[in-house]
Structures are given as C-alpha cells and as structure tokens.
Amino acid sequence: MMLTVKDVTLQFGGVTALSDVAFEIQEKTVTGLIGPNGAGKTSLFNVVSGIYTPTSGSVHFGSHEISKMQLHQINRLGVARTFQNVMVFPDLTLVENVMIGRQSRGKSGVISSILRTSKERQERLEAEQRSIELLSYVHLDKKKDQLAKNLPYGEQRQLDIARALATDPQILLLDEPAAGLNLQERLSLKALIRTLATMGYTIVLIEHDVKLVMDLCSHIVVLEYGHKIAEGTPQEIQKNTKVIAAYLGTGGEENAAN
Ligand SMILES: Nc1ncnc2c1ncn2[C@@H]1O[C@H](COP(=O)(O)OP(=O)(O)OP(=O)(O)O)[C@@H](O)[C@H]1O
Numbered sequence: 512m513m514l515t516v517k518d519v520t521l522q523f524g525g526v527t528a529l530s531d532v533a534f535e536i537q538e539k540t541v542t543g544l545i546g547p548n549g550a551g552k553t554s555l556f557n558v559v560s561g562i563y564t565p566t567s568g569s570v571h572f573g574s575h576e577i578s579k580m581q582l583h584q585i586n587r588l589g590v591a592r593t594f595q596n597v598m599v600f601p602d603l604t605l606v607e608n609v610m611i612g613r614q615s616r617g618k619s620g621v622i623s624s625i626l627r628t629s630k631e632r633q634e635r636l637e638a639e640q641r642s643i644e645l646l647s648y649v650h651l652d653k654k655k656d657q658l659a660k661n662l663p664y665g666e667q668r669q670l671d672i673a674r675a676l677a678t679d680p681q682i683l684l685l686d687e688p689a690a691g692l693n694l695q696e697r698l699s700l701k702a703l704i705r706t707l708a709t710m711g712y713t714i715v716l717i718e719h720d721v722k723l724v725m726d727l728c729s730h731i732v733v734l735e736y737g738h739k740i741a742e743g744t745p746q747e748i749q750k751n752t753k754v755i756a757a758y759l760g761t762g763g764e765e766n767a768a769n
Pocket residue numbers: 523526527528546547548549550551552553554555595
C-alpha cells in the first residue's frame with residue numbers, strides 16, 4: 512500500500528478537525544477526497560504532508576511511518592502537495608518558481624549556489640532542464656521566462672502543480688486545484704491529471720466539483736465533520752444515502768449553479 516492513514520485524530524484545542532480517520536491509497540491510482548466545507552480535507556493533507564502531527568493515529572508512506580516526520584523529510588521521501596490558496600512567487604519567472612520546488616530535494620542548494628563550482632553549475636543546468644520539462648507538462652514551457660504574477664489565475668494554479676512535481680514525488684496531493692478555474696481551464700486540468708496518472712503518479716484530489724471527481728477518480732473517500740462517512744467507487748458514492756444527505760444533495764445543486 513502506498514499510503515495508509517490509520518485512525519488519525521487531529522485536535523486544535525476544543526476543535527476536532529479529524530476523528531479516527533482511516534483509509535488506504537494504492538499506488539498509481541487517483542483518489543478523490545470530498546466533503547462539505549470544514550469537513551477536515553485540508554487538515555488531512557496537512558497531517559500527511561507533515562505540517563501537523565496528528566493528536567493520535569499514524570500515517571505510513573510505503574514502509575515509512577511518517578506521522579512524526581518533518582515536512583521536508585516527508586517531501587524527500589516522495590510526498591508533494593499543492594495548496595488550496597495558490598502559492599507561487601509572483602516576482603520570479605516560471606522556471607525559477609519550479610526550480611525553487613526542486614531545492615527541497617536537499618542537494619547543494621540550486622539557486623543559492625549559482626555559478627559556484629562546475630559541479631553546482633552542472634546541477635543547476637540539470638535542474639533548469641527538468642524544470643522546463645515539468646513546465647511542458649502543464650503547457651507553460653513557452654512562458655518559462657515570464658514573471659509568475661503576469662499569468663492568469665488558472666495558469667498560476669498549473670504552475671503550482673509543476674512546482675509540486677519538481678521534487679519528483681511519487682504521490683501528489685492536490686487541494687482544490689479546480690477552484691476558481693473557468694470551464695476551459697477545468698478541462699485542461701482534467702487532461703493534466705489524467706496524463707500524470709498515466710505517467711505513474713499516485714494522486715489524491717480534494718475537489719468540490721463532484722463531476723470532475725467522479726470522472727477522474729477510481730476511489731473516493733468522503734469526510735464530514737472530521738469523520739469518514741463513506742468510501743468506495745464513484746458509483747458506490749453516488750448511491751450512498753449518507754453522502755447524498757451530507758454533501759451530494761446540496762453539492763450537486765451548487766455545481767449546477769456554477
Ligand atoms: N490551524 C487550525 N486551528 C484551529 N482550527 C483549525 C485549524 N485548521 C483547521 N481547523 C478547523 O478544522 C476543521 C476542518 O478544517 P479544514 O480546513 O481541514 O476543512 P476542509 O474540509 O478543508 O474545508 P474547505 O472545503 O472549506 O476547505 C474546521 O473546523 C477548521 O476550522
């Protein structure tokens with residue numbers, strides 16, 4: 512199993528963001544993580560990626576117990592994520608944004624070492640080549656020397672995905688990548704996620720666009736008030752009465768109105 516979340520509870524003072532949440536993610540699958548606002552979806556990503564240590568329970572990535580590891584250690588093992596609010600460096604170019612993602616790979620610091628030794632120069636060159644390749648996955652390689660702030664919002668979100676890929680992860684956690692995207696951008700995001708899945712990345716997708724989740728995911732986990740209320744295939748989730756009551760009933764209408 513690639514990722515095992517075992518009875519994870521996360522409390523903030525009196526607030527229980529996650530309550531005994533357990534599920535497993537298989538290698539090379541696309542899993543959806545859905546649920547109403549405040550359900551605990553982002554909190555779960557924060558636990559898996561090492562931003563928070565769970566109050567109790569554990570998380571295993573392959574054979575590693577990662578729940579007490581630091582963010583950068585977990586990242587180095589092969590877990591990368593994007594954020595609900597887009598995180599790009601506005602005054603850096605696209606290629607620089609992606610190269611910064613690579614820095615956390617922990618080799619000799621790529622940007623800081625510019626032009627120091629020939630080995631570092633070589634590393635920098637390789638990092639740049641790889642960054643351009645990653646930009647090409649999200650169709651932004653032609654804009655590689657533009658400043659990130661000059662990109663439309665949808666493309667900034669794509670850039671954030673390229674930045675996350677820069678650490679050469681095995682599993683990619685995407686927190687609402689379609690938020691704020693127009694229809695055309697949603698379609699290209701869908702194609703991108705399909706491509707990444709074909710390339711062998713394991714993907715976990717938090718998303719309110721239920722149709723997008725149903726189209727992309729082979730497996731779906733549903734949270735409500737910090738509890739896992741259902742898990743299964745898209746067909747099973749669509750029929751699940753608990754999920755319909757908690758989420759799909761209103762979620763579907765919201766999506767129809769968008
Ligand atoms: N750092 C924090 N301190 C206190 N409470 C927090 C913190 N982070 C999250 N919470 C609380 O945990 C609960 C779950 O929040 P979380 O952000 O994980 O939900 P979500 O499912 O991602 O929601 P959304 O769909 O709105 O993004 C909420 O009640 C939230 O207020």
